[in-house]
Amino acid sequence: MFKDHPKGLLVLSFANMGERFGYYTMLAIFVLFIQAKFGFSSDTTSTIFACFLSLVYFLPFFGGILADRYLGYGKAVILGVAVMFVGYFLLAIPTAPDTTGLICMFGALLLICVGTGFFKGNLQTLIGNLYDDPKYSSKRDLAFSIFYMCINIGAFFAPSAAEAVSNYFLGKSGLTYNAQLPDLAHQLLNHTISAEGTTELAKLADAQIAGASSDLTGFATLYIDKLSEAYNYGFAVACFSLVVSLAIFLIFKKTYSHVDVTAVQQAAADKASGVKSSAVELSPAETKERIIALCLVFAVVIFFWMSFHQNGLTMTFFARDYTASQITGLDRFGFSLAAMVCFIVAYYGLISLLKIDQIMGKIGGAIALAIGAIGAYMVYNHMDPTISITPQIFQQFNPFFIIVLTPLSIGLFTWLAKRGKEPSAPRKIGIGMFVAAIAFCLLAFGSFGLPTPASLTSTGGVSPTLVSPNWLIGTYFTLTIAELFLSPMGLSFVSRVSPPKYKGMMQGGWLAATAVGNYMVALIGYLWGGLQLWMLWGVLVICCLLSALFIFSIMKRLEKVAK
Incomplete structure (x- = not known):
């Protein structure tokens, strides 16, 4: 797969894989952690989650500008890893669910965002620079597909790592995970629990520890503390993965160091040597047209990421509250x-x-x-005849499908390219938006007849009617197809079209558009309550369809600048 590609692609892809493994390990349990530890409502959780995701993807815009003008891409990547490490380390420290704990958590999240701002876009810029060489330029789309698959190899192992670590430390306290317990425990401690909820909590407490119902307050405090602590240890996995990532980046620096040069640095080097500048110069009009085209694409992908990153919010809620937690038969295969x-x-x-x-x-x-x-x-x-699953484990299906489907997508696009029929990168993005709409149609169909989340509060938020995990798995599968059409192609498009002086900034612009979409994730989270679930997913269907129609309406303009 890496044949006929520069060696730097493999090195940079593996360095990114390590960082993404840590990030997605953290993300798999983040929403569950803040609700379990602090008892946040779905609205508050949605706001925190959306703000974090938006900053993670918005700050690379500024990280790209600083790298373009001052730091250089390699130094920015190293600085980003160091800052992220401190953030994950703070998040891994068990604290009480009080003001100090909140300050520590928000400080850690801010450091992770700042570190990612220096790391993510600038690593992608280095990959794009490898393919500025005419020898490799025709393989740019394939390169970003391979790079994207490596991201998802890291993401594939992350949910299982998070689950294994958190379950291990929870088990050391003689406890097991139960989706109803955190909410009921907080209701008891906040004195908002109903008689029905108290009865349910007593039953679940005795199932965890014999006789625990005799002191429900003590049990509720113990369960919240131990579950939160187990999640803290899960976050520590990210620290280790960052060390591996940095080691790969530094040890094999020779494979990409020749492209670790910004336009400013190249111009200065040419001036010092007394030779004519080799930097590519565009006219102001060309620069403006390229930036406008990129901004139009950014506007479209906002709605894809608003939809896609429901995987860490409402789709996790759906996995926890509406999906069977015990499975049998062939379904077990996908959870091993x-x-x-x-x-x-x-x-x-x-x-x-x-x-x-x-x-x-x-x-x-x-x-x-x-x-x-x-x-x-x-x-x-x-395998055991019946196995129990946790909500976060569903997040392994998207990267699994990326790993499986990437060779097929590369083969398809290569076959079409040989026949002169390969769609342009903007056209692939439009197709991806249509496929995303189909994915949420599937989830809407599987949600018909389910009670609203607001009606389930008294019993810990879990529905008495639980659907097959295959509804979520099918949605993830279809979303993955959409992602393969959109995300790696978008990265390639930005790499190809960006004006040379603004490469880092434009890669940051792609991520900033992702950030806006991530912030808008919360808008769907706010609907989680009294709205029928099929209507909630229907909102996403409409957004994806309108975005697809918009990008096809401006296709000629986009394809013109991509030539």
Whole structure:
């Protein structure tokens, strides 16, 4: 897959993979953590989540400007890792659910946002710079697809890591996760619990610890403290992953150091050496037209990210409150990390067997296929007949589908390119928006007849009618297809069209548009309560469809600047 690409692509992709593993480990449990520890309502949780996500993706705009003008891209990346490390370390420290705890948490989140601002966009700029070389320029779209897949390899393992660590430390206290307990415990401690809720809490408490119902206040305090502490240890995983990421970035610096040069630095170097500047110069009119085209694309993707990042908010609520927490039969396969890894090994072995011409490559593919298939069969046969799942584990499906579908999307686009029929990057973005609308149509259909969240408060917020996990899995699958059409193609488009003097800033602009979409995630979170669920998902369907229609209406303008 990395054949005929510069070596720096592999290094930068792996460095980003480490950072993303830590970030998505944190994100998998973040909403559950702040509700469990502080007892925040869905509205408050939505606001905090949206503000955090928006800053994570908005600050790269300023990080790009600072890198373009002063720091350089490599130094900005290193600074970002250092700042993020401090943020994750603070978040991993157990604190009381009081003012000090809140200050510590918000301070940690701010540091993570600032660090990401220096890291994310500038690493992407380095990758784009590798493909400014005419030797590699035709492979830019494929490069960003590969880069995007590596991001999702890190994201794939993150939910399982978060679940394993938090369940382990919760289990050390003799407790297990139950979705109803945090809300009921806070209702008891806040003196807002109903008689029905008290009865339910007593039953659940005795199921955790024999006789715990005799002191419900003590049990409620214990459960909240131990669950919150377990999540803290889950956040510590991110610290380790950042160390690995930085090590990769520094040890293999030679593979990308030749493109770690900003337009300002290049001009200064040319001036000092007395040679004519080699920096590409655009006229003011060309620069303006490119920036306008990019801003139009940014306006469209806002609504994709508003929809997509419901995975960490309302879709997590849906997984917790409306989706079966115990599964049997073949459904168990998708919730076993070992089984899914074996499937990926077998899948890539099959691809190698079919596509690689050399005999040794085919033999290697056949061995990987056999090992993966046998491993998956053995893991599945040794699984318990019924397994319990936690809400955060659903977030592993999106990166899993990215890993599986990326070779297919690369193959499809390569096949179309050879025939001169490959859609342009803006056209792919428009198609992605249509597919995203289909994804939420699927979830809306699976939500018909379910009670509203507001009607479930007295019983801990969990519905008596629980739907199959396959509704969420199917939605994630369809959203992943949309993402493959939109996100890596958007990164490639920004890399290709950005004026040379503003590369870092424009990559930051893409992320800033993502930030606006992330902030708007909260708008859907505010609807979580009295609104019927199918109506809530329907709002996202309409937003995606309108965005798709808009981008197709300006397609000629976008395709003109992309040539």
